[in-house]
Amino acid sequence: MCCYIVGMNLSVNKSAAQANARPSYHHGDLRQSLLMAAKSLIAEAGIESLSLRKLAERAGVSRTAPYHHFSDKNDLLCAIAAEGFCRRHRAAAQAFDDPNLSPRDKFEQFICGYIQFAAENPEEYELMFGRNIWKQKNSTQELRDVAYPCFQHQLEMIRSWQQCGLIGGDNPLRTSQVIWGTVHGIAKLWIDGIYTDSAQIEEVSLCAVKMFINKTA
Amino acid sequence: MCCYIVGMNLSVNKSAAQANARPSYHHGDLRQSLLMAAKSLIAEAGIESLSLRKLAERAGVSRTAPYHHFSDKNDLLCAIAAEGFCRRHRAAAQAFDDPNLSPRDKFEQFICGYIQFAAENPEEYELMFGRNIWKQKNSTQELRDVAYPCFQHQLEMIRSWQQCGLIGGDNPLRTSQVIWGTVHGIAKLWIDGIYTDSAQIEEVSLCAVKMFINKTA
DNA sequence: GCTCAATTTTGACAGTGTCAAGATGTGTTG
DNA sequence: CAACACATCTTGACACTGTCAAAATTGAGC
Numbered sequence: 241m242c243c244y245i246v247g248m249n250l251s252v253n254k255s256a257a258q259a260n261a262r263p264s265y266h267h268g269d270l271r272q273s274l275l276m277a278a279k280s281l282i283a284e285a286g287i288e289s290l291s292l293r294k295l296a297e298r299a300g301v302s303r304t305a306p307y308h309h310f311s312d313k314n315d316l317l318c319a320i321a322a323e324g325f326c327r328r329h330r331a332a333a334q335a336f337d338d339p340n341l342s343p344r345d346k347f348e349q350f351i352c353g354y355i356q357f358a359a360e361n362p363e364e365y366e367l368m369f370g371r372n373i374w375k376q377k378n379s380t381q382e383l384r385d386v387a388y389p390c391f392q393h394q395l396e397m398i399r400s401w402q403q404c405g406l407i408g409g410d411n412p413l414r415t416s417q418v419i420w421g422t423v424h425g426i427a428k429l430w431i432d433g434i435y436t437d438s439a440q441i442e443e444v445s446l447c448a449v450k451m452f453i454n455k456t457a
Numbered sequence: 458m459c460c461y462i463v464g465m466n467l468s469v470n471k472s473a474a475q476a477n478a479r480p481s482y483h484h485g486d487l488r489q490s491l492l493m494a495a496k497s498l499i500a501e502a503g504i505e506s507l508s509l510r511k512l513a514e515r516a517g518v519s520r521t522a523p524y525h526h527f528s529d530k531n532d533l534l535c536a537i538a539a540e541g542f543c544r545r546h547r548a549a550a551q552a553f554d555d556p557n558l559s560p561r562d563k564f565e566q567f568i569c570g571y572i573q574f575a576a577e578n579p580e581e582y583e584l585m586f587g588r589n590i591w592k593q594k595n596s597t598q599e600l601r602d603v604a605y606p607c608f609q610h611q612l613e614m615i616r617s618w619q620q621c622g623l624i625g626g627d628n629p630l631r632t633s634q635v636i637w638g639t640v641h642g643i644a645k646l647w648i649d650g651i652y653t654d655s656a657q658i659e660e661v662s663l664c665a666v667k668m669f670i671n672k673t674a
Numbered sequence: 675g676c677t678c679a680a681t682t683t684t685g686a687c688a689g690t691g692t693c694a695a696g697a698t699g700t701g702t703t704g
Numbered sequence: 705c706a707a708c709a710c711a712t713c714t715t716g717a718c719a720c721t722g723t724c725a726a727a728a729t730t731g732a733g734c
Contacts, residue, residue, distance in 0.1 A: 423638075
């Protein structure tokens with residue numbers, strides 16, 4: 241496989257399998273390419289079927305090349321998860337800071353948005369909250385640096401909804417854990433294929449909103 | 458490895474590695490032995506580290522022997538999960554049918570009992586509700602036959618609590634999905650190691666109970 | 675006692691993550 | 705410009721996995 245020897249002008253008529261062969265020995269931005277390829281592979285066939293070897297092949301690189309950019313398979317997964325937390329965090333913060341929305345609307349937006357995010361990116365969500373990453377000492381420092389503020393933000397939102405009397409519960413931390421558990425559980429049950437009818441996830445989300453909102457409010 | 462040749466009277470002074478070697482070629486009840494060994498292996502080191510080969514070795518049998526009792530690794534896992542559903546179902550039904558408990562007590566018992574079951578048997582719970590088993594067409598008919606009545610029973614309990622005005626929500630199915638989601642989510646977040654402080658799982662459960670119960674009741 | 679089916683074994687294959695050692699570039703210093 | 709150091713990439717190898725095919729062993733029924 242000496243595809244890196246060919247000059248740029250000669251690398252035109254090559255087999256489709258080598259379509260993504262790079263012109264030079266050094267890839268240039270392999271780390272980013274690996275992340276991209278990994279995300280597309282995961283979206284195509286699920287996390288559990290992602291192997292470093294298939295990933296390397298798709299990136300047009302040898303089996304062990306990824307090890308120079310990620311110490312581990314776990315390290316790679318953590319990096320992808322971190323990206324997911326950033327995306328989700330931005331979206332949640334944006335809705336919460338929208339001055340045109342009432343607290344009630346924001347709460348509904350949070351619940352439905354969370355579950356919708358998980359439903360639209362099931363494999364990525366599975367990765368972000370899967371046991372493989374968080375169990376034991378598997379989580380990278382980078383991942384924790386991104387994820388913890390995300391969790392903290394949720395806590396602050398819950399606290400604000402409690403303060404304006406929209407939702408009940410005494411201890412904000414416990415309340416936050418319950419509500420987070422609810423959206424996480426609904427998302428998980430749906431993603432994992434336990435809820436048989438998947439079309440009504442929106443209805444379930446709205447039902448959760450109604451059950452948490454104070455009737456007196 | 459001709460350990461099955463030795464007569465019963467000669468099989469006394471053997472190495473510790475062959476402690477669980479059986480006296481005859483045919484095991485007798487290998488299927489049950491495999492289930493037992495699998496459960497203990499899972500409890501020891503988690504599901505993901507369970508391999509059929511290690512399992513066979515612990516059962517004192519060759520690598521491929523399990524394939525005559527389970528068509529698949531997945532088949533074995535489904536069988537273990539089915540056992541878990543039976544246990545959980547019995548416990549839940551027993552509490553619900555206790556005539557000495559008020560509806561409120563039963564509800565609290567259900568929420569706390571569910572989460573406690575998951576917390577005490579994290580690996581088994583992970584197996585029962587893990588994606589590997591339910592995703593795609595992986596679930597065995599046997600597993601579904603055991604699990605679906607379990608889900609149905611939950612729905613009926615929720616419906617009864619709604620009818621006596623203990624909890625809100627209109628559509629019983631949706632309400633059931635939300636509450637199930639809540640306990641499942643709390644359990645999962647704890648099992649997967651995302652809640653940092655694990656000692657207060659009881660408090661979280663009680664907070665969930667309070668948030669769902671109607672204030673007017 | 676012989677046959678047959680159930681059960682278990684050995685052999686093999688493709689796939690996985692990961693380490694060690696060698697090959698190939700790129701940049702930096704004399 | 706030459707030589708060296710270093711980052712990057714490759715090949716080779718190892719142990720481990722699930723699973724199939726073919727052979728071996730055993731117990732039950734005629």
